Amino acid sequence: xxxxxxxxxxxxxxxxxxxxxxxxxxxxxxxxxxxxxxxxxxxxxxxxxxxxxxxxxxxxxxxxxxxxxxxxxxxxxxxxxxxxxxxxxxxxxxxxxxxxxxxxxxxxxxxxxxxxxxxxxxxxxxxxxxxxxxxxxxxxxxxxxxxxxxxxxxxxxxxxxxxxxxxxxxxxxxxxxxxxxxxxxxxxxxxxxxxxxxxxxxxxxxxxxxxxxxxxxxxxxxxxxxxxxxxxxxxxxxxxxxxxxxxxxxxxxxxxxxxxxxxxxxxxxxxxxxxxxxxxxxxxxxxxxxxxxxxxxxxxxxxxxxxxxxxxxxxxxxxxxxxxxxxxxxxxxxxxxxxxxxxxxxxxxxxxxxxxxxxxxxxxxxxxxxxxxxxxxxxxxxxxxxxxxxxxxxxxxxxxxxxxxxxxxxxxxxxxxxxxxxxxxxxxxxxxxxxxxxxxxxxxxxxxxxxxxxxxxxxxxxxxxxxxxxxxxxxxxxxxxxxxxxxxxxxxxxxxxxxxxxxxxxxxxxxxxxxxxxxxxxxxxx
Numbered sequence: 001x002x003x004x005x006x007x008x009x010x011x012x013x014x015x016x017x018x019x020x021x022x023x024x025x026x027x028x029x030x031x032x033x034x035x036x037x038x039x040x041x042x043x044x045x046x047x048x049x050x051x052x053x054x055x056x057x058x059x060x061x062x063x064x065x066x067x068x069x070x071x072x073x074x075x076x077x078x079x080x081x082x083x084x085x086x087x088x089x090x091x092x093x094x095x096x097x098x099x100x101x102x103x104x105x106x107x108x109x110x111x112x113x114x115x116x117x118x119x120x121x122x123x124x125x126x127x128x129x130x131x132x133x134x135x136x137x138x139x140x141x142x143x144x145x146x147x148x149x150x151x152x153x154x155x156x157x158x159x160x161x162x163x164x165x166x167x168x169x170x171x172x173x174x175x176x177x178x179x180x181x182x183x184x185x186x187x188x189x190x191x192x193x194x195x196x197x198x199x200x201x202x203x204x205x206x207x208x209x210x211x212x213x214x215x216x217x218x219x220x221x222x223x224x225x226x227x228x229x230x231x232x233x234x235x236x237x238x239x240x241x242x243x244x245x246x247x248x249x250x251x252x253x254x255x256x257x258x259x260x261x262x263x264x265x266x267x268x269x270x271x272x273x274x275x276x277x278x279x280x281x282x283x284x285x286x287x288x289x290x291x292x293x294x295x296x297x298x299x300x301x302x303x304x305x306x307x308x309x310x311x312x313x314x315x316x317x318x319x320x321x322x323x324x325x326x327x328x329x330x331x332x333x334x335x336x337x338x339x340x341x342x343x344x345x346x347x348x349x350x351x352x353x354x355x356x357x358x359x360x361x362x363x364x365x366x367x368x369x370x371x372x373x374x375x376x377x378x379x380x381x382x383x384x385x386x387x388x389x390x391x392x393x394x395x396x397x398x399x400x401x402x403x404x405x406x407x408x409x410x411x412x413x414x415x416x417x418x419x420x421x422x423x424x425x426x427x428x429x430x431x432x433x434x435x436x437x438x439x440x441x442x443x444x445x446x447x448x449x450x451x452x453x454x455x456x457x458x459x460x461x462x463x464x465x466x467x468x469x470x471x472x473x474x475x476x477x478x479x480x481x482x483x484x485x486x487x488x489x490x491x492x493x494x495x496x497x498x499x500x501x502x503x504x505x506x507x508x509x510x511x512x513x514x515x516x517x518x519x520x521x522x523x524x525x526x
Contacts, residue, residue, distance in 0.1 A: 004094065264321040
């Protein structure tokens with residue numbers, strides 16, 4: 001009896017060459033639906049599943065391969081006499097090769113117009129059943145789940161019987177394939193119905209399920225001796241961006257792009273407003289995940305010029321995020337110094353022509369819809385586990401702020417304080433920002449004490465600190481930061497409040513004539 005191969009694939013890439021190789025090796029082909037039609041159109045002999053089983057497809061194609069003549073042929077152990085007797089008694093032919101890839105569920109749910117009904121109909125049932133059956137019986141069956149496997153399989157087939165090592169490897173890849181598929185379905189269903197479920201106690205939290213395909217292997221991680229891979233949601237977040245030019249993105253580039261994008265989105269993105277605040281053209285320069293220059297402006301070019309001017313020394317070799325279109329004028333500023341990457345919603349043709357002269361500059365075009373499709377959870381690995389939290393991207397609620405000093409902030413100070421507060425939540429804690437007129441003047445990040453961060457921010461601002469404002473991501477444990485700010489010419493400060501010594505800082509403001517706003521919300525970033 002000739003060996004049999006069952007082909008049932010959603011992705012038809014490489015199908016005909018695979019079938020031709022199997023036929024050349026003496027196999028007979030069984031197939032269903034569109035796969036059978038594609039083989040017949042190519043002029044290849046194929047038996048339809050319905051002919052093989054003697055049962056028609058029913059329920060609009062939901063049931064076609066779920067049949068004992070299919071699963072018995074796949075699961076039968078050739079060396080087991082009882083199995084062989086069952087096959088003979090039922091007239092079932094063994095199936096030796098199973099080539100199946102599944103309905104495109106992941107790409108279906110990535111569509112912005114996907115409906116519940118469309119997603120449900122793209123949950124494959126018969127496919128995973130055949131893949132798992134063939135993988136379980138890999139001692140006798142070779143299972144193929146991706147067109148990328150076909151060339152090596154055909155090469156091995158031409159050399160003789162498929163070896164046990166290859167069948168085991170294919171089985172492993174098959175189980176990984178179905179695990180990823182089921183995880184994607186579970187995660188999507190959870191995102192759709194999770195809001196309707198009652199809150200659970202911590203000990204009842206469901207296990208974390210991730211389905212993130214590998215987007216690309218990276219040259220290395222944070223350092224050359226560390227290997228790294230970029231996994232990304234399909235069509236969502238940074239992974240959905242289109243790199244227009246430049247060298248391959250590095251591990252550190254991606255981290256910095258994430259930080260820059262999160263910061264610039266405080267002012268809206270792609271013309272869309274941020275929370276309840278109107279869109280403001282803005283640009284951000286990041287170094288080592290910390291912003292070093294942030295500014296708003298009359299347009300992208302003006303905002304970028306001001307962001308670079310905030311700290312041109314630190315901006316050298318930086319990562320830039322712009323929340324509006326990059327035109328020729330904006331591109332002119334981007335060519336004024338060495339930069340690593342730029343992310344923006346769109347690069348206009350004139351800008352691309354100018355930036356092409358800097359061939360190594362990485363340009364990432366990322367549409368606003370891709371950001372909206374990204375998960376709202378933030379994951380971080382720890383030794384032996386993962387921490388999960390909501391993104392700290394809730395809209396700023398200025399109406400909840402309280403003036404705790406005797407002096408009320410002026411209208412301009414309020415605007416400056418709001419800008420500084422939007423910025424400070426994106427600086428590593430302990431974080432201090434100094435700002436004025438929609439431009440950062442000094443940023444202190446990641447110091448072990450708050451007054452140390454304040455010194456860095458104020459020293460960077462220099463004389464520009466006079467008449468500026470200061471923001472702190474956490475409360476002031478002592479009044480030393482307020483007094484240091486006043487000596488540098490700061491006129492107003494904003495902080496979460498909540499220290500047992502809040503009264504000391506407030507008293508210092510009143511003594512020195514500063515205005516103080518308390519937000520009631522901290523923004524630690526570790």
